[in-house]
Amino acid sequence: MMTDWKTYAYKALLYGLHSTRIYKAAKRAYAGMGGILTFHRVVEPRGAFSPNAALEVTPAFYDTIIAHLKAGGWRIVTMTDLCHCLRRGSPTDHLVALSFDDGYRDNFENAFAICKRHDVPMTINVTTGFINGTSFPWWYAVEELLRHRDKVIFNRSGNMVTLPAKTLPQKMAAYRLLSAAFSHALPRDIAQLLDSLEVLNSVDLRSYCRNLLMNWDMVKTLADSGRVEIGAHTVTHPALRLLEANHAEAELGASRDALAAILGRPIEHVAFPYGSRQAVGRRELELAAKLGFTSAVTTRHGTLQPEHRSHLAALPRLTVNGRYQSLKTIDVFLSGTSTALANRFNRVVSQ
Numbered sequence: 001m002m003t004d005w006k007t008y009a010y011k012a013l014l015y016g017l018h019s020t021r022i023y024k025a026a027k028r029a030y031a032g033m034g035g036i037l038t039f040h041r042v043v044e045p046r047g048a049f050s051p052n053a054a055l056e057v058t059p060a061f062y063d064t065i066i067a068h069l070k071a072g073g074w075r076i077v078t079m080t081d082l083c084h085c086l087r088r089g090s091p092t093d094h095l096v097a098l099s100f101d102d103g104y105r106d107n108f109e110n111a112f113a114i115c116k117r118h119d120v121p122m123t124i125n126v127t128t129g130f131i132n133g134t135s136f137p138w139w140y141a142v143e144e145l146l147r148h149r150d151k152v153i154f155n156r157s158g159n160m161v162t163l164p165a166k167t168l169p170q171k172m173a174a175y176r177l178l179s180a181a182f183s184h185a186l187p188r189d190i191a192q193l194l195d196s197l198e199v200l201n202s203v204d205l206r207s208y209c210r211n212l213l214m215n216w217d218m219v220k221t222l223a224d225s226g227r228v229e230i231g232a233h234t235v236t237h238p239a240l241r242l243l244e245a246n247h248a249e250a251e252l253g254a255s256r257d258a259l260a261a262i263l264g265r266p267i268e269h270v271a272f273p274y275g276s277r278q279a280v281g282r283r284e285l286e287l288a289a290k291l292g293f294t295s296a297v298t299t300r301h302g303t304l305q306p307e308h309r310s311h312l313a314a315l316p317r318l319t320v321n322g323r324y325q326s327l328k329t330i331d332v333f334l335s336g337t338s339t340a341l342a343n344r345f346n347r348v349v350s351q
């Protein structure tokens with residue numbers, strides 16, 4: 001989670017750039033062929049305590065983005081079409097892919113309807129364990145626990161700690177502490193941390209998470225619609241870089257195979273969980289290529305350039321932060337200005 005001064009700086013930067021129109025100049029050098037916008041959830045705001053608000057845009061904003069892109073002459077494409085265009089390397093293409101990670105239920109209930117209305121495709125990268133109910137997005141489990149409790153008991157390295165969670169600042173502080181514990185845990189310890197929270201606080205976090213995520217019927221309906229491309233996003237959503245090589249390969253391969261078997265179609269694209277440098281290294285990019293994925297996306301910030309045809313296993317994306325639901329942000333992203341600034345003026349962002 002970004003600290004306040006950082007988020008303000010981010011906002012000022014984006015808005016400042018937009019108002020001074022520097023981005024128009026940057027556009028010639030950095031806009032390239034377009035970009036892959038990353039989303040997670042499309043939901044109405046859920047009150048002051050929303051520690052994951054960065055992952056959430058409203059249906060109205062999502063609708064506005066698509067209308068704005070269409071009006072601006074952007075062609076909204078699937079990842080398959082996008083890779084095809086990148087391989088062809090036509091620098092005049094003006095492409096945007098709408099990419100969703102994890103497999104939240106509101107992708108089915110809200111985002112899909114909006115895409116249908118606009119007649120545009122989307123790509124959803126599904127964590128198969130989330131759909132099976134065998135793995136859980138801890139960030140929402142922790143949020144939900146804190147929303148409903150005045151205090152939370154937590155096993156901090158063997159010591160029982162009671163975290164006050166009555167007021168909004170207390171809930172936010174407790175969320176920061178708990179999310180740090182999860183973020184720093186090894187992948188194999190995350191399920192155990194969740195178990196411990198459930199037992200100590202007598203709560204069923206898993207049932208909450210199940211309602212938050214799609215079921216297989218929903219995933220299948222989307223895949224069969226012809227409008228939604230389903231990509232892989234591992235089985236348990238680990239930071240792959242922290243796993244042994246064979247385990248990392250199994251996470252990627254097993255999620256793809258399960259999706260292909262259930263949906264009856266090949267799964268050609270993958271998004272790496274978390275997608276940061278800490279979670280994805282060169283080995284993971286090589287694994288995705290070895291497993292035969294046509295493309296793999298990270299969360300490195302960048303637009304798409306013709307040179308990406310040689311880096312399809314390490315495509316950057318432009319993550320839409322729900323705290324800044326403004327079309328100016330989208331314009332600055334697609335202008336390439338933020339790519340230049342985030343990557344020391346490096347134009348082709350890959351591994």
Ligand SMILES: [Zn+2]
Nearest residue numbers: 101102273274
């Ligand atoms: Zn994810």
